[in-house]
Amino acid sequence: MLALVAASVTGLPTSLVDPRPVAMAAPGRPGAPPPTVSETVLRRGETLEAALLRSGVARTDAFQMIAALRRAVDPRRLRPGERLLVARATPGETVGVTYRRSPAERHELTPEADGWTLETVRTPVERRVVAVAGRLEDSLFASMERLGEHASFTAAFVSLFEWDFDFAADSLPGDRFRLLVEKRYAAGELLGDGEILAAQYATAGRPILTVVGFADGHGRTLYYDGAGRAVRKMFLRAPLDFTRISSGFSHARQHPILGGMRPHLAIDYAAPAGTPVRAVAEGVVGSAGWNGGNGISVAIRHARAYETMYNHLSAALVRPGERVRQRQVIGRVGSTGLSTGPHLDYRIAKQGRFVNPLAEKFVPGASVPRERRRAFESHREALLERLAREAPFDSPRGRS
Numbered sequence: 001m002l003a004l005v006a007a008s009v010t011g012l013p014t015s016l017v018d019p020r021p022v023a024m025a026a027p028g029r030p031g032a033p034p035p036t037v038s039e040t041v042l043r044r045g046e047t048l049e050a051a052l053l054r055s056g057v058a059r060t061d062a063f064q065m066i067a068a069l070r071r072a073v074d075p076r077r078l079r080p081g082e083r084l085l086v087a088r089a090t091p092g093e094t095v096g097v098t099y100r101r102s103p104a105e106r107h108e109l110t111p112e113a114d115g116w117t118l119e120t121v122r123t124p125v126e127r128r129v130v131a132v133a134g135r136l137e138d139s140l141f142a143s144m145e146r147l148g149e150h151a152s153f154t155a156a157f158v159s160l161f162e163w164d165f166d167f168a169a170d171s172l173p174g175d176r177f178r179l180l181v182e183k184r185y186a187a188g189e190l191l192g193d194g195e196i197l198a199a200q201y202a203t204a205g206r207p208i209l210t211v212v213g214f215a216d217g218h219g220r221t222l223y224y225d226g227a228g229r230a231v232r233k234m235f236l237r238a239p240l241d242f243t244r245i246s247s248g249f250s251h252a253r254q255h256p257i258l259g260g261m262r263p264h265l266a267i268d269y270a271a272p273a274g275t276p277v278r279a280v281a282e283g284v285v286g287s288a289g290w291n292g293g294n295g296i297s298v299a300i301r302h303a304r305a306y307e308t309m310y311n312h313l314s315a316a317l318v319r320p321g322e323r324v325r326q327r328q329v330i331g332r333v334g335s336t337g338l339s340t341g342p343h344l345d346y347r348i349a350k351q352g353r354f355v356n357p358l359a360e361k362f363v364p365g366a367s368v369p370r371e372r373r374r375a376f377e378s379h380r381e382a383l384l385e386r387l388a389r390e391a392p393f394d395s396p397r398g399r400s
Helices: 048-054 059-069 140-146 151-159 370-390
Strands: 003-010 036-041 083-090 093-102 105-112 115-122 126-135 176-186 189-202 209-215 221-225 244-247 250-254 261-264 267-270 276-278 283-290 296-301 306-316 329-333 343-350 353-355
Touching: 048 059, 059 093, 059 105, 059 115, 126 140, 126 370, 140 151, 151 176, 151 189, 176 370, 189 370, 209 370, 283 306, 283 329, 296 329
Parallel strands: none
Antiparallel strands: 003 126, 036 083, 083 093, 093 105, 105 115, 126 176, 176 189, 189 209, 209 221, 244 267, 250 261, 267 343, 276 329, 283 296, 296 306, 306 329, 306 343, 343 353
16 A cells, blocks of 8 residues: 655745736736636747747747846756746737746746836745655556656665665565655645655565665765665665566576576576666776677676676677776667577676675675764654654555
């Protein structure tokens, strides 16, 4: 069962702002009917001039409006979905235009004898801390979507655990998740998500995974596990986002092409051709290109005598000698070499010997500095107590 739990409001207080565009309320002649309003939604790549003309605004008026808007709006930074509301007293007489960029920002244009005047209206942004809780039924993306959350929100949640938990290999139906997140509202409408303050993921057979955001004293939020160790580690758990394991690490596996029992010292991830493949750790590319039965392959050398290999790619996006960052896209899934379909053959070697990527214990992250430890513990307890109160795991509906 899924739930979205609204918590108490923090940050700026709610400010009452008239949500009606002021240009729409322009007074008409006594006894005249009220203005009619038409709405135009900006398309991807569309200019403000094109949108105004598509709205039926005369070209001369459009030029004057854009000249007035340039004082407050960068015309190079328009976003698809922004709206123009055009009010007309008669079919040919425009009496007001509202350019609505978001629930928090709109620009009112009203006619004057010598052109158009501009008034910018900004609605105060209200910040709320919200608890989101749910149970995994199929995929985490689908489970979050049923809560009304976007894919980018789910990706932010996953990124907190990607050093310790492989959602492709480890997640199970019935797993539970909950988090506290800051959301921004204006005039009652959601503007977007802020930082995740705390998050937990519960799966069978292992302790609850906990992540807590904690300020480092320089305005940055760093994330730590429940014991105060940084969640960011040397290696990610997986090189792909949200795929499934099609073949595990084994010293004796029936080879799908060559036949017979052969070692399979890799993890195979099934994924559509073209899926981005990411470096699991920073390092230097040792080789990139065709590698016999491995097809197009990338090998990266890392610290502490580790090396990773990414095989059967459709394309390698790095060159030998290039230094890469953790999570940098280094190639795309393919089916080159000895392969029966699109997948990634992912390998890790330590001191020249292949090891099981899912069983290897990597270097843990740094801990909270000693002088900040007490502040972290107090902060952690407050967030986790609030999370447990507002989104208890044992609640049948996950709702406070």
